[in-house]
Structures are given as C-alpha cells and as structure tokens.
Amino acid sequence: MVTARKEPEYSDEARIAKLQGPVMVSVTIGEDGKPRDVRVVKPLGLGLDETAVAAVSDWLFTPGKKDGKPVEVQATIEVSFRMLEDARHWSLSGAHFTVPPGAERPRLIKAPQEASEEASEVATVRVAFDIDPNGVPVNIQVANSSDPKWSQPATNLIAGWRFEPATNNGAAILTHAEFDLVRKNEK
Numbered sequence: 001m002v003t004a005r006k007e008p009e010y011s012d013e014a015r016i017a018k019l020q021g022p023v024m025v026s027v028t029i030g031e032d033g034k035p036r037d038v039r040v041v042k043p044l045g046l047g048l049d050e051t052a053v054a055a056v057s058d059w060l061f062t063p064g065k066k067d068g069k070p071v072e073v074q075a076t077i078e079v080s081f082r083m084l085e086d087a088r089h090w091s092l093s094g095a096h097f098t099v100p101p102g103a104e105r106p107r108l109i110k111a112p113q114e115a116s117e118e119a120s121e122v123a124t125v126r127v128a129f130d131i132d133p134n135g136v137p138v139n140i141q142v143a144n145s146s147d148p149k150w151s152q153p154a155t156n157l158i159a160g161w162r163f164e165p166a167t168n169n170g171a172a173i174l175t176h177a178e179f180d181l182v183r184k185n186e187k
Contacts, residue, residue, distance in 0.1 A: 001062045003033065008055035008079055011047025013108040015083070017161075017179075018091035019044065022078045023052040031070040033061045041076065045095030046108060052079040089113055090157055093124075094180035103168040106131045106175055110162040123147065123183045125154035133172035135163040143178065154181050 013019075024042035027035045038057045040049045056077060064073035083091070090113060097105045129140040137158050142151040158179065166175035 002059055003062055004060040006055050006058045008048070008051040008081070010081065010083075011051055014044075014046040014048050014081070014092075016111045017046055017095065017108055018083055018089065018111075019046050019048060019093075019095060020081050020083050020091055021093045022080050023049050025052055025056050025077050025079060027056055027075050027077060029061045029064060029073050029075055031063050031072055033063045033070075035059055035061065043096070044081065045097070046092075048081050052081075055079065090123075090154070090181045090183050092179055093182045094178075096178045097166070098176040099166050100168055100173075103166055103173060103175070106135065106163040106166045106177070108161065108163055109135070112160050113157055123150045123181075125150050125181045126178060127154050127158050127181060128176070128178045129158055131163050131165055131175050131177055133165050133174060135165045135172075137161055137163075137177075157181070 021044050022042070023040060023044045026037075026039050026041045028037040029035055035057055038053050040053060043049045044052075056079065063070035065071060099105050124144075124146045125142055126144040127140060128143045129137045132138050140155045140158050142154060145151050145154070165172040167173065
C-alpha cells in the first residue's frame, strides 16, 4: 500500500498532444518501504514514461511482510495520466518512436488542430509516419482505423504537427513514429 505519493507531472509535449492513458511500471519495494529498480513495462510516450518513473521513485510504501517481518516485494503499478477532454478534438492514447541505439528521439513542439463538429462518435486511428530531419511528418499512412472516414482527418492532423527532429551524434536524422489518435463521445 502507498503511504506517501507524489503525483507525476505532465510533460510539455504530452500536454501539447493531449496524450493520456496509463504507464505501467515495475518496482521493487524494499524492506524499508522505499522503491527501487523502477522501470517502465508498458510505455505511453512523450515524456510521460520518465515522469511516471520519477514520481514512483519518490513514493513510500508499507513494506511487505512474511511471518511478521518486512520483506522485499515486486509490484506492478499503473500510473494514470488524464486531461479534461473536448470531444471535438483528437487526443493521443499512445506515441511510439523507432530510433537507432544512442539516438535521441524526436520532441513534439507543435500540435495544432481545429475543432470538428463531427465529434458525436468515438473514433480511433493509428497513424504511422516518418519525421524528417526538419521535424516535419512525411510518409503518413493510416495503419488502423475504427472507420475509414477518419483516415483523411487523421493524416491531415499529423501533417500539421511539428517536431524537434531525432538526432544521432548531434545530427538530425529521419525517424519512424506511430501515434494512436482517439476522439471520445461527449456523453
């Protein structure tokens, strides 16, 4: 049981993208109730994984017990990130980048979108794309969609987003991304 907790903070880029959902972390809780070996087992992306690890690393727990004595235990914890939603806008439920070993992932800096009055139904779209060395999404494709009619709005949305590009040894590089877009009903 958690006895003291610090709420994780939203990263700027996750807030810009309206990213929300759970980050699952694995943790070892020591005999003293302090966490260690905190690591992400199910990521969400855009800096939220790191803030979840930082927050859980500062939590305190009631130690596990065996035969009345404190013992070390393993636990998996869900750290949830939620924002107020506007059903007329898309939000993200996942952001995944594929970068070479040693490279820095891209950083989202701008995610404009216009409100849509067609927001009365739930929509989900997975968009796969590359981010070029200028931070511009290219080769945008819909990998999966709850309805084909959402494919074009989703690709148009991503086409307007901008990133600080991925870098390797200080040089901007092309990198791949997959974003899960969702729009929920206002009800």
